[in-house]
Amino acid sequence: MYRLIEQDGCAKSGEFETVHGTIQTPVFMNVGTVAAIKGAVSTCDLNSIGTQVQLSNTYHLHLRPGDEVIKKLGGLHKFMVWDKPILTDSGGFQVFSLAKLRKIREEGVYFNSHINGRKIFMGPEESMQIQSNLGSTIAMAFDECPPHPTDRAYIQNSVDRTTRWLLRCKNELTRLNDLEDTINKRQMLFAINQGGTYADIRIEHAKTISDLDMDGYAIGGLAVGESHEEMYHILEETVPHLPHNKPVYLMGVGTPANILEAVDRGVDFFDCVYPSRNGRHGHAYTRHGKMNLLNAKYELDDRPIEEGCECPACQKYSRAYIRHLLKAKEMLGMRFLVLHNLYFYNHMMDEIREAIRNKRYKEYKNQMLDNFRHKED
Amino acid sequence: MYRLIEQDGCAKSGEFETVHGTIQTPVFMNVGTVAAIKGAVSTCDLNSIGTQVQLSNTYHLHLRPGDEVIKKLGGLHKFMVWDKPILTDSGGFQVFSLAKLRKIREEGVYFNSHINGRKIFMGPEESMQIQSNLGSTIAMAFDECPPHPTDRAYIQNSVDRTTRWLLRCKNELTRLNDLEDTINKRQMLFAINQGGTYADIRIEHAKTISDLDMDGYAIGGLAVGESHEEMYHILEETVPHLPHNKPVYLMGVGTPANILEAVDRGVDFFDCVYPSRNGRHGHAYTRHGKMNLLNAKYELDDRPIEEGCECPACQKYSRAYIRHLLKAKEMLGMRFLVLHNLYFYNHMMDEIREAIRNKRYKEYKNQMLDNFRHKED
Numbered sequence: 229m230y231r232l233i234e235q236d237g238c239a240k241s242g243e244f245e246t247v248h249g250t251i252q253t254p255v256f257m258n259v260g261t262v263a264a265i266k267g268a269v270s271t272c273d274l275n276s277i278g279t280q281v282q283l284s285n286t287y288h289l290h291l292r293p294g295d296e297v298i299k300k301l302g303g304l305h306k307f308m309v310w311d312k313p314i315l316t317d318s319g320g321f322q323v324f325s326l327a328k329l330r331k332i333r334e335e336g337v338y339f340n341s342h343i344n345g346r347k348i349f350m351g352p353e354e355s356m357q358i359q360s361n362l363g364s365t366i367a368m369a370f371d372e373c374p375p376h377p378t379d380r381a382y383i384q385n386s387v388d389r390t391t392r393w394l395l396r397c398k399n400e401l402t403r404l405n406d407l408e409d410t411i412n413k414r415q416m417l418f419a420i421n422q423g424g425t426y427a428d429i430r431i432e433h434a435k436t437i438s439d440l441d442m443d444g445y446a447i448g449g450l451a452v453g454e455s456h457e458e459m460y461h462i463l464e465e466t467v468p469h470l471p472h473n474k475p476v477y478l479m480g481v482g483t484p485a486n487i488l489e490a491v492d493r494g495v496d497f498f499d500c501v502y503p504s505r506n507g508r509h510g511h512a513y514t515r516h517g518k519m520n521l522l523n524a525k526y527e528l529d530d531r532p533i534e535e536g537c538e539c540p541a542c543q544k545y546s547r548a549y550i551r552h553l554l555k556a557k558e559m560l561g562m563r564f565l566v567l568h569n570l571y572f573y574n575h576m577m578d579e580i581r582e583a584i585r586n587k588r589y590k591e592y593k594n595q596m597l598d599n600f601r602h603k604e605d
Numbered sequence: 606m607y608r609l610i611e612q613d614g615c616a617k618s619g620e621f622e623t624v625h626g627t628i629q630t631p632v633f634m635n636v637g638t639v640a641a642i643k644g645a646v647s648t649c650d651l652n653s654i655g656t657q658v659q660l661s662n663t664y665h666l667h668l669r670p671g672d673e674v675i676k677k678l679g680g681l682h683k684f685m686v687w688d689k690p691i692l693t694d695s696g697g698f699q700v701f702s703l704a705k706l707r708k709i710r711e712e713g714v715y716f717n718s719h720i721n722g723r724k725i726f727m728g729p730e731e732s733m734q735i736q737s738n739l740g741s742t743i744a745m746a747f748d749e750c751p752p753h754p755t756d757r758a759y760i761q762n763s764v765d766r767t768t769r770w771l772l773r774c775k776n777e778l779t780r781l782n783d784l785e786d787t788i789n790k791r792q793m794l795f796a797i798n799q800g801g802t803y804a805d806i807r808i809e810h811a812k813t814i815s816d817l818d819m820d821g822y823a824i825g826g827l828a829v830g831e832s833h834e835e836m837y838h839i840l841e842e843t844v845p846h847l848p849h850n851k852p853v854y855l856m857g858v859g860t861p862a863n864i865l866e867a868v869d870r871g872v873d874f875f876d877c878v879y880p881s882r883n884g885r886h887g888h889a890y891t892r893h894g895k896m897n898l899l900n901a902k903y904e905l906d907d908r909p910i911e912e913g914c915e916c917p918a919c920q921k922y923s924r925a926y927i928r929h930l931l932k933a934k935e936m937l938g939m940r941f942l943v944l945h946n947l948y949f950y951n952h953m954m955d956e957i958r959e960a961i962r963n964k965r966y967k968e969y970k971n972q973m974l975d976n977f978r979h980k981e982d
Contacts, residue, residue: 301907548670
C-alpha cells in the first residue's frame with residue numbers, strides 16, 4: 229500500500245506499507261546478492277547504517293544454497309536475520325547476464341549454471357516459486373532484459389513476451405500466496421517495464437501493465453550501456469504513464485547523480501552495487517565527489533573519510549589507517565569503505581525525502597550536483 | 606608491574622599493570638599483524654569479544670606503512686584506535702621466517718623485504734627504534750629464532766649472541782624512553798629465552814637473562830616443529846628458572862589444549878594466529894573440539910556455531926547461514942568465524958583465570974581436555 233506524502237515537481241515522497249514494515253520513499257535498497265552484503269557487512273551492521281530494504285538475488289540463491297534449503301530454514305528473513313523488508317529480483321537479469329548457453333522460449337529460459345554448468349529451466353512460474361520459497365517481501369516479475377543496443381523488432385517481441393510472462397507470474401504468485409505452507413502469504417509483486425530506448429514501446433508497455441493493478445512498477449533494462457541522457461529521457465517519457473498511486477522502481481541505478489536526477493523524474497526505489505563494489509576497490513563516495521583512498525596523499529591524513537559523516541568508519545578511523553589497510557589488502561579496509569558508502573547512499577536518501585517533504589527538492593539536487601563537481605581534493 | 610594473585614600448582618594468575626591499563630593473566634593476545642586482525646575485525650569489535658591485548662608485528666609495520674608514518678600519526682594506539690595494551694614483537698621471528706637472502710652478523714641481520722625485495726638491515730637498536738616509533742605498550746627484545754631441528758653448536762652460539770643483543774636492546778630502549786618526542790616513554794621490554802630443545806642451554810640462558818630485571822620474560826623458538834611433549838618438557842625445565850614475580854610469555858602458542866597445558870606449567874601470556882587463520886578457513890573452535898563449518902551436515906542446521914556462546918556470531922546467526930557464506934566465499938562468513946574463535950580463546954582465558962583463582966585449575970583443565978576429545982558431532 230503506497231501513500232503519497234508530498235510531491236515537489238515530479239519528485240515524490242511517500243510511504244509503502246509491507247508485511248515487514250513501512251518503507252519511506254525515495255529509498256535506496258542495499259544489495260546483498262547471495263543473502264549478504266559484500267564486504268563483510270552483516271545484517272546487524274545494516275541497522276547502524278540506516279538500511280531500510282535489503283535486496284537479494286533469486287538466481288544466485290536458487291543455485292546456492294538453493295531456495296528449498298532457505299525455505300526449510302524458515303525463509304530469507306530468518307536465514308540472514310533481517311526483519312525489515314527484502315526485495316528479491318526475478319532472476320531474469322542474471323539469467324541474461326551471467327548464465328551460459330541460454331535459449332529463450334515462450335515457456336521460459338533454458339540455461340546453464342555459471343557455477344557448475346548444470347542445465348536449468350526458469351520461466352515465470354519457476355521464478356515465482358523460488359521467490360515464494362525465499363519468502364521475500366516484494367517479488368519481481370520474470371522478464372527479459374535485452375542488452376543495449378537491440379533492434380526494434382526484437383525489443384517489441386521481447387516486451388510482448390514479457391507482458392505474457394507477467395500475467396503468468398501474477399497468476400502463479402496468487403496461487404502460491406494461498407498455499408498452506410507459504411512463508412509470506414502476503415508477498416507482493418512488482419511488474420517490470422521494458423522497451424529499451426524506444427520511448428513509444430516503453431509507453432505502450434507502461435499503459436498495458438498499469439491496467440494490471442500490480443503492487444509496484446519497475447523500470448528495467450536501463451543502465452545497460454545507454455547514455456545518462458537517454459536514461460533520463462526514457463524516464464521522462466515513461467514514468468507519467470505508470471500509476472501515480474504506486475511506487476516506481478528504477479532497477480540497478482546508479483551513481484548519486486543518477487539517483488538525484490531519477491528522483492526528480494518520479495522514481496521511488498533504487499538499487500545498485502556501486503557503493504559496495506567501489507568500496508571494495510578503495511573508492512569512497514562523499515558529498516565532494518568520489519575519493520580514491522589508495523591515493524598517496526592520504527598516507528598521513530588523520531581525518532575521517534568525510535568530515536561530519538556519522539558512519540561507523542568515519543566515527544573512529546582515519547583516511548591514513550584505511551589507506552594502509554587497503555594497501556595491505558586487509559579485508560577490514562574494504563569493510564570500512566562499504567559501510568561508509570552504504571551509509572552515504574542511505575543518508576542521501578534521508579536528505580532527499582526531507583527536501584521533497586519540505587518542497588525544496590530542486591535546490592537540494594542542484595546543491596548536491598554542484599558539490600560533486602567541486603571536489604575537495 | 607606484575608602482581609601474583611593466586612597460584613594453583615604451577616599455574617598462576619596475576620595482574621600486570623601497564624601505562625595502557627591492567628592486564629589480567631593468563632591472557633591470550635589477539636594477533637593483528639599489520640595493525641588489523643585479519644577477517645575484517647576492527648578494534649571496535651575487539652571490545653565485544655573480550656580482547657585485553659592486541660599484538661602487532663614490527664617487521665610488517667616497518668615495511669608498510671612504515672613506523673615513521675605511524676609515529677607521525679601519533680603511534681599505533683591512535684593509528685588503529687585502540688587504547689588498551691599493545692605488544693609488538695621484535696621483528697626477529699619474521700626476519701628469520703619471511704625475509705629473503707638474509708645474513709646474520711654480530712651487528713644484526715641483513716635481509717631483503719618479502720614485499721618488494723628492498724635491502725634492509727635490522728639489529729637490536731633498529732628493532733627498538735621501530736618499536737619506540739610504534740609506541741607499543743610492551744616491546745620485545747630482538748633475538749634470533751633458529752628453526753627446528755638445529756644442531757647444538759649453532760644454538761649455543763645463537764643464544765650467546767641473543768644475550769648480547771638483549772643488552773643492546775635494553776640500553777637502546779632506555780635511551781629512547783628518555784627522548785623528548787617518544788610516544789610511550791614508559792615502554793616496557795620483555796627478554797626472550799632461546800635454546801631450541803636443549804634444556805641445559807635454555808636453563809643457562811634463563812638464569813642469565815633473569816639477572817637483568819626485565820619487565821617480563823618470553824620463551825621463544827618453540828612451536829616451530831618440535832612435538833607437543835618436547836614443548837611441555839622444555840617449559841617444565843625452563844619456567845622455574847625465570848623470575849617468579851614477572852610475567853612469562855610463550856610466543857606463538859597455540860591450540861586451546863597447548864594453552865591449557867602451558868598455563869599448568871606457569872605461563873601467563875600467549876599469542877597465536879590459529880583462531881583467526883583457522884576461522885578464515887572455515888574452522889570453529891568450540892568446547893567440543895574443532896568444527897569444519899563447510900561440512901555438508903550443517904546445510905540445514907539452524908543452531909549457532911556453539912550453543913550458549915555469547916560471541917557476536919552465535920548471538921544471531923546459524924551454522925547453515927555461515928556455511929552458505931563460506932561456500933559462496935563471502936567475507937562475512939570468515940568474519941563471523943574469526944569473531945567466534947577469538948571470543949572462544951578470550952573466554953577460555955577468563956575461565957582459566959577464574960579456575961586458578963578458585964584453586965580448581967587441574968579439574969578445569971582435565972574437563973576441557975576431555976571435552977575436546979569427545980566431539981559433539
